[in-house]
Amino acid sequence: MGYPLAIALRYLRSKKGAFISLTSLLGVVGITLGSALLVTVISVTGGFKAQFRDKVLGVNAHVLVLKYSIDFREYRDVMKKAEELPGVIGVSPFIINPMMVTHEDRTATGVLLKGVDPDRMPKVLDLPKHVIEGSLDGLRRPGAQPAPPPEKNSGKPSITVKDFQDGIAPEKDAPKKSFLDVVKDEIDEDARKKAAGLPVGPVPSASAAPEVPPAKNAEKNLLPVGDVTPQGGFASELPTDDLLPESLDPDPCKGANGPGDLPGMIVGRTLAAQLRVKLGDCVQVTSPTVGMSFGASGMRPPIAKPFRVIGVFDAGFDQYDSKLVYTDLFEAEAFYEQGDSVTGVEMKVADIDRAKETAEALEKKLGSNGLYRTLDWMDLNRGLFTALLIQQILLSFVMTIISVLAAFTIFATLVMVVLEKRKEVALLKAIGASDGAIFRIFLYQGGLMGIVGSSLGLTLGYGCCKAISAYRFPLDPHVYFISSLPVQVAPQSFILTGSVALLVS
Secondary structure, X not given: OOHHHHHHHHHHOOOOOOOOOHHHHHHXXXXXXXXXXXXXXXXXXXXXXXXXXXXXXXXXXXXXXXXXXXXXOOHHHHHHHHHOOOOEEEEEEEEEEEEEEEEOOEXXXXXXXXXXXXXXXXXXXXXXXXXXXXXXXXXXXXXXXOOOOOOOOOOOOOXXXXXXXXXXXXXXXXXXXXXXXXXXXXXXXXXXXXXXXXXXXXXXXXXXXOOOOOOOOHHHHOOOOOOOOOOOOOXXXXXXXXXXXOOOOOOXXXXXXXHXXXXXXXXXXXXXXXXXXXXXXXXXXXXXXXXXXXXXXXXXXXXXXXXXXXXXXXXXXXXXXXXXXXXEHHHHHOOOOOOOOOOEEEEEEOOHHHHHHHHHHHXXXXXXXXXXXXXXXXXXXXXXXXXXXXXXXXXXXXXXXXXXXXXXXXXXXXXXXXXXXXXXXXXXXXXXXXXXXXXXXXXXXXXXXXXXXXXXXXXXXXXXXXXXXXXXXXXXXXXXXXXXXXXXXXXXXXXXXXXXXXXXX
16 A cells, blocks of 8 residues: 555644544544444434344245135145145144124124134244143144034025026926026016906915904903902012023133133233133124124024133234234134144245245246235235335335435535645656555545444444344234334344445445
8 A cells, every 4th residue: 555545644643743633533433423323324224124033924924825615614725735844843723703702791793713723823823932821732622523514504505606607497307597587577477466366475274264253342351350469569679680590691711611611712912901810701793793693594693602811922013912822723723613634734834035936836836827916025015015125125225315415524625625735736746656646645535434434333332222122112903014123233234334434435
């Protein structure tokens, strides 16, 4: 480097013998603050992204397989094909549906009841790590079996959409009629009856008894016989409580063989606080059906089942802690008349960055003309992670502009030094110094200021990240979904920030 470096070091010092001049100090301080601010913002935004990813993947799988159909009874065959793919760690079926959960006089609506296989689920989800009270023991009752196949409708079979397309055949070997022909025949039949003076509409049953006019003295027979004075006289009061004997109104929370016979359930920390439940308490889960609904066997009422709380989990994500409960897969099947059918199959892969490739490979392997759909964790949460990525890019861009503005202090310092050292530059040119050597003098000066400023800035930024991580600044979980300010100290963030600072300098 020769004399240009020595002259650059000399220009950095003050004329009065100080270690560094004021203009050089201002340039170093600007780069220091800009670098520290940039690396802190990148670490915090990266922490948000990593925190959300960990929380989401803590209670969700990496890859899901869904079916474009009401029933999904061949899920075991799909699981076998998924297990054959390289990089797949675990495969498990699941059922998820919105329910209403009640405990005493408290009710939570819109709660997602997720039925899982207790044996397979720990290989796919990180739920056991998030259980803070109780355990998963007892999630499946001894001798539990899948739901039986749905019962078929008795009597005349119902008309389906396929019948409308192919034509309706009321009797065997009878010519098929379209739906419009059936309606036209009904209208013509009613017109013929009306013209003949016959009643239009359903014919009354032959066994129906004819109406008998009331007897003349029927009112006298309605009068009570004997003494009608209540016990205790007419001034007596009815009991205020309306208690029925155990034989008529059994307590569902006692179970057939005691409270321990109830199926187990894992609830979130926020939901447990909302319902005021603790381990061993009984909660009632009701399917969200208003009035009557159509099932596989016709009309059916809403289904309510009691469960026993055996564990409380804390995923650190309020959206899950307040709206998600876990139970056995077989118990969740009982809420619907689909038999041994599931919502989908979920998988965990060794490398989450290759989850998309695994999902595409499984979809090709299943084939079935688009009957199945595979989704990776990014597809399931694309809106959330896209928003976090855009936020990180924009904040980093703004902080980079601030760092560039801070680097302009170095530019201004070098301009002032060049103007101040015109005589020295003329002298160096007179004794034979080349333009390149003189250029390197000021280049070294700016580079040294950038190296010192970026080094101090990265050190200060690292200290800020450690302080944020240690102090854990509290956040409102209802707004930010997490309870504290996250930070992720990544080496690549520091390398990128230092390189930008040096390049600008």
